[in-house]
Each structure stands twice: as structure tokens, then as C-alpha cells.
Amino acid sequence: MSVQEYLDKHMLSRKIEDAVNAAVRAKTLDPVLFISNHMKKSVPSVITKVKARQILDSRGIPTVEVDLHTNKGVFRASVPSGASSGMYEATELRDGEKGTYLGNGVNRAVRNVNDKISEALIGMDPTLQSQIDQAMIDLDKTEKKGELGANAILAVSMAACKAGAAEKEVPLYKHIADLSGKTNLNLPVPAFTLISGGKYAGNNLPVKQIMILPIGARRFEEAVQMGSETYHHLKAIITEKYGSHGCSVGEDGGFAPSITSIREGLDLVKEAIGRTGYNEKLKIAMDVAATEFCKGKKYDLDFKSPNKSGQNFKSGEDIINMYKELCTDYPIVSIEDPFDKEDWEHVKLFSNLGICQVVGDDLLMSNPKRIERAVQESACNALLLKVNQIGTVTEAIEVVKLAKDAHWGVVISQRSGETEDAFIADLCVGLATSQIKAGAPCRGERLAKYNQLLRIEEDLGDQAVYVGEDWRLS
16 A cells, blocks of 8 residues: 555545644644644544552552553542441452451452453443443443442543543543533532541540531632641640640541540530631531441440440430530531431431431432432431442432432542542532532541642632532532
């Protein structure tokens, strides 16, 4: 084949001429680079390879990372993992070999990406997120993604989403907004963890987290400043009261001083808020994670104290009265998982009091069927979304829509085992959710999310809207 025949066969003469004309119109100083990029853009992007590997999360436990290749570049994503998994959430695939990473290896999930998922997705358009996700669901053939592993599927789903954004030459949050049909982008209120307890920390505090919400900030940047300053004031207070050893931190960066009661923790946070001078601009939230200390139909707030555990059980009614008192005495505006995941009776009673936002995490597990039941029974009024509990970007978009249609709040959440991947920051903005829970303003894997939101606010410029006082609206 002659050169001219080759040019004619692939219509290269016309394409090259178009690229040169574009370079002339742009008056580019580097025509070769401009023409190269112009030609590259003219070729539709397709997935050419998917490569997974085992890496470690923030707890030193294996997780899945994926590099998704297209003819436009390589796009990387890594998935988080929680301290526990429920029967209603997507299945995380682990190796189970006790001699390797104590059974927590993910080489089976990695092989499923490299040997099965990659083959199924090669040639697909990365902008077609729902088709990519459905192809993996069809390949898995199980209700909870137990064959391929939700950790394998989600890593590919997230990487494909990033590739789709690159193909469209838009930021990731904008691509997610397009996928979900959203036009009103906003910056969420961050729920900064200040004190860690429950299974997150080695103290005797029964609740998992005590957090602050900077609802009075004018911009996300100011919210981060408020969170950071409060965190450091709290560190000083803890040092004064408990010594420097009280400043050890839990898995998501919250301080874990040697405290034994919820009120003791709330008093510390209230004092820290007072020292900042922000006062009414900062509100308090709690993740109780009550399933951890529910015994039958009773609640053991002393479950972490060996000398007291089992001696002072509380009924559901007792717990409701405790929350009412706490919300009166402290500026608490949100409580997550106030009761056991199957205690529908008391969570409904408490939610219907209208005292504060009631967030469903263990209650819902990001499961559409559980969310539908909670909507019908008015069991809570906010969804905590953990993307690895559902397993694909498309399904995450769908459950957020389910919650928003019910006029619920939506909190996009971290996991205890996080990575440096900041995907949930873009997800939060793209889906216009009003709250993000990414841990303390401390530790790199937590700050990756908050720092990405700072970049997004800068990128949006005058169009950036921080939800602030409207934090419960979705």
C-alpha cells in the first residue's frame, strides 16, 4: 500500500488539514503540540485495559486499586473498607487465608478484575457509566456482588467514572452531575470528627464519634478553617485535663481521651467551640452506632468498661429520654444510628419527635429496600451513603435520588479504612448532597477529601455555593 492509499483509506488528509486549520485559528505558539492534541481529541475514547492490584488502606489492611486504561490516558481508583459489614450490603471479597494478612488479602478480587472484568469492558465507551456498571453486575450474577466482589466492581466503576470525565474534558464532579441529571452544584457542610469512641478508639466512650458541623460558615474554605481551629483548641483542652497521652487518635483522626461518658465528651467539644469564638456557627453531631452496644432489646452504655458492663442496661425509652436531654443541654442537631439496626420501633419514635436530624447508617446500609422501608415508616430523615456498601457509581446515584425524593438529607461518608482517593468529594458536589463525613481535619487520607473540596470551590469560583444554614435541604 502506497502512502497516498494509506492516507485515503483512513481519511487522514482531511483530518490533518482540519487540525492545521484549527492551529492557525488558535494562533498557537506550539503547532506540533496543538495538532497532536487536536488529533487525539478527534478519536473517541474506549477502554483498552483494566489492571488491578492489592494496596493497603489507612489501617494497614489490603484493599483494591484499579488502573483503567483508555486511548486517552490511565485513570486510577481505590476503594475504602469498613470495620464491619452487614448482611444487607454488597459483599467485599477477601481471600480468607489466615497466614496472609490475617485472611484479609484481596488477591481474589484483584484476579477477578484482571481476568474477568477487564475482558468484559474492553472496547466500551467510558462515558457510558450505567452500561459499564450493568455489564459488571451481569457478569457477577449475584444479588450482593459476592462472585466478583463489591470491592473489585466498585474500584473499576470509580476509575471508569474518572475516565468518562476526562473524555468529556470536564471535572469529575461535573461529569457525576451530568450522570445524575443535577444542575445545582453546591459545597457540602463537613462533619468533622473531634472525638472518637466506640470500636474506633481504645477509651470507654460508647458512641463512635462526636463531630462538629460549621453551618455558620460562608464558604467551604471558612468551614475548614473553623474545623481545624476547633480541633486544635480541643487538643489543648485535652492536654490540660488528661495530659498529652490523651491526644491519641482513633482510626478517622478524632481524639480518644480517657473518657467514660457521652456528656464528658460533649463538654470537651463544647469548651473547644467556646474557645474558638464561633459559638452559634458550630453545631454538634453524634454517630452513636448503637448496634455495637445493643444486647437483645436493651442497650449497655458501659459495654467498653469491663467492671461495669452488663450492670446498667437501658431500654429504648430510656435512650430516647437521654437523647432528648442531650439535645436540650448541647447544640446537637444530628444523631446517626441512635438505635440498633433492627430496632425500627424506637428509631421511628425518636425520629417523629423532630428534635434533630436522624441519620440511618447501620439501619439502612445504603440498601434500596431498607431505604424504601424507612421512607414508608418514617424511620429516619437522612441517608448515610457509603459507596462500597452498594458497589457501583450508578447505584449510588440511584439511592441518593431515592432519599432526595423523600426530602431526606444525604450524608456522603468515609469508611474507617480509607485511601488517598478523593472520589467521594466529587461525588458529594456532583450529587448536590448537603453533608460530607470524612473524618477529622487530620490524617492524609481524610484531608484528601476536604482538600479536594477546597479545589472544587476554587474551580467553581463565583458559582460556588456553600449550603451552610441550608445543610438539611437536599
